[in-house]
Amino acid sequence: MTMLTPTLYADNDLTIYHAQAIKQRWLEGLHQSEGDVTLDLSRVGEIDTAGLQLLWLLRREAHASGRRLNIVAVSPTVADLLAFCRLTENFSAPRATEPEVEAA
């Protein structure tokens, strides 16, 4: 995996309770960097609709600046949600449930 900067991640639940904080952190991370964005979701516990929206937002913002969002790792919950929403392809997220790189 080419390690292009920056790598965003979420290491907590990706839910409405953290939505504000995550949005701010992800958008800042996006704006302060160049090139494709890598997102690691392998440590996400819960994910809800708010979390899904944040993924959507991040991808949209990345695309808007001509960059790509690569989700490089997903936790089972994220994989399940993306699959349910038929979004696995759209986010070019790995289907595998275990983290691919840098196993914790």
Added chain:
Amino acid sequence: MDELTGVFVQESREQLAEMEAGLLALEANPEETSDINAIFRAAHTIKGGAGVVECSYLESFTHKVENLLDQLRDGRLSPSEMRINLLLDCADHIGLLLDALEQGETTLSTSVIDADTRLRERLEQESAPSVASASPASPPPEAVAPVGENAPDIWYISVRFGEDVLRHGMDPIAFLRFLTTLGDIRELQTLADTMPPAEQMDPEACYLGFEICLETSAGKPEIEAVFDFVRDECELHILPPHSRSEDYIALINALPDDERPLLGEMLLRAGALTESELLIGLNSQELAKAYTDNSPPIGAILVEHKSVRPEVVEAAIQRQSAIQQAQQQTAPAPRVIEHEEVSAQIEPVASPPAVVADGEHHPAPAKARAASSEARMLRVQAEKLDRLIDLVGELVIAGASATELARQSGATQLVEATSLLSRLVEDIRDSALQLRMVQIGETFNRFNRVVRDVSHELGKDIGLVIRGGETELDKSLIEKVGDPLMHLVRNAMDHGIESQEKRQAAGKPARGRIELNAYHDSSSVVIEVSDDGGGLPYDKILAKAVAQGLVPANQSLTDEEIAALIFRPGFSTADRVSNLSGRGVGLDVVARNIQALRGTVEIKSKPGQGSRFVIRLPLTLAIIDGFLTAVGKNYFIVPLDTVVECIELPTHCDREYLNLRGEVLPFLRLRDEFELEGEPSTRQSVVVVQYAGHKVGLVVDRLHGEFQTVIKPLGPLFRHLRGIGGSTILGSGEVGLILDVPLLARRASRREARSFEPAPRAHKH
């Protein structure tokens, strides 16, 4: 049996009749695909209804039938004679199942179950080759469809969640996941096009929407219930699968007539729409009205909201305008039939009945005009109609009384007013009676099947010709005339039509012909059953009658008299007893049944050319236009339709007949006939009446003119009175007796005929 089931059974019987008619037409003309479509539609409607009333055995059976029909429709199978026979048997069986349902039987009798199994096997065999590939229009084969449930279909659900949903602690995805408990999510598309630019995007607001294809056998209310908690905060559209449309349409057509049919409510009752969908639709109609002068019709809004499919709305609009037309009754509806036990209220199929529908439901006028003629029927409780007729009867009497008083008072204006009133009353009476009138065609059409089956059984080739099917007569009469007709038809087929060899030997076409004909003739309806068979074997009948001791051996009888013998109890000429008739039970029963309806039956027969049974029935049993006459202090009413003319009785007329423009007119002196007291007035009048070709004069003292009257049946004490058909109350409060003209006419002409045999007797007076 609940009301919904009642409606279903009634409707299904009609569908069944259509199915049978279609099958017979198909048999006659196997190329005609429109017949197959009609048959398929009928079967499909029955199946849909069976599902709604949760009659699983009927539903699953009809489904099998539908499978076969589907293959016939697609041209994968040809409508062979065997298949048509099978389908006819199936139609009969469905009739039996409906009987069982109607009688509320929870378990089917073993014979029915046996028949069920056998038919299912035969259906299976017939449609075996390609049973796996059901067409898209019909649900998949039964193997995968659990009995009693609707086969799974793809529903299209579109939902946009409100921004506050998340803040209110609800997770839209959780609702979607819950959908999977109802069925299988085939497709799902996530939409976020309302999400604002990043800066304004509130991560705690919801901007998502979903388009979902759900495969489920659940109904609309169940699907909607999933979103109950967010119903107020989301925009939800549930579009039923196409295959549901037919079911909805069937339900809409089965809806009872409402006082004021509202489109939305009709859709709601059929389950095509949910309450909240309707409310939302009505709201946007209100909203549109606030901005523009004319708001769009509710139907258009609902289609636009993707709540209902357009074809369902179309069907509802048609039904709606049919109901409205039936209610307005500006012109008499083509067919108005009353049925018992179908009340105007009906529980909606799935959702609670309480509906707030204050908004206007526009009937979509342009489309309304295109209403189909098929659904134009109004079901009314028979009791209500009887009550109406009763009241009209009282009105007629009261009106007559008012007219009489006005006439006595001599006040011109009052007389004018009452005459207008009586004309209106007359119209009301006619319309009220018209409500009870039904075309006989439906009864006639039943005989197509009878003739077909019986001719197979007898090994004869017989065709049925129906004429005058549009002739109308009282519904109660139609019901009672079915059995006698059946008997006459069977009799004609069995005894009338000869075997093919005999026919060919006689130079007749091999195919025999039975004809049913109906027409109006003065005050009666005439129904004829004729055949082109061998005619009545007069000598054989006479010989048999003599042998059975019905007539003395040496008596010479006219052909007419001999023909009448076959209506005598216990009479049969058949050499062999067949399955159908010839058991000596029958024609006497026919005659009795017809007489009970104040009708007559006579036979016209020509040896070698066939026979014709002519049944005459009164138009109605309730009200007549009468001609009021008096003998002494007694009032007699002659049914006006039978009156031909009135003449003065020549002063010196001792005989019982007079010369009416060169014609012999026998007459009866009512004074003698009813043994009335008092001296005849110096100037007596003769009312010339005609019935069934016989012209007869009735001698009375005074003529009073036309008089509308309600027939009150005679009490049981007076039942045996001959010559009196009923009674009525005159405007003055006096009692008038209604003459039984057919009987009097017969009596007079018989007396006349007899008087020609011996030397004419001089009359006493």
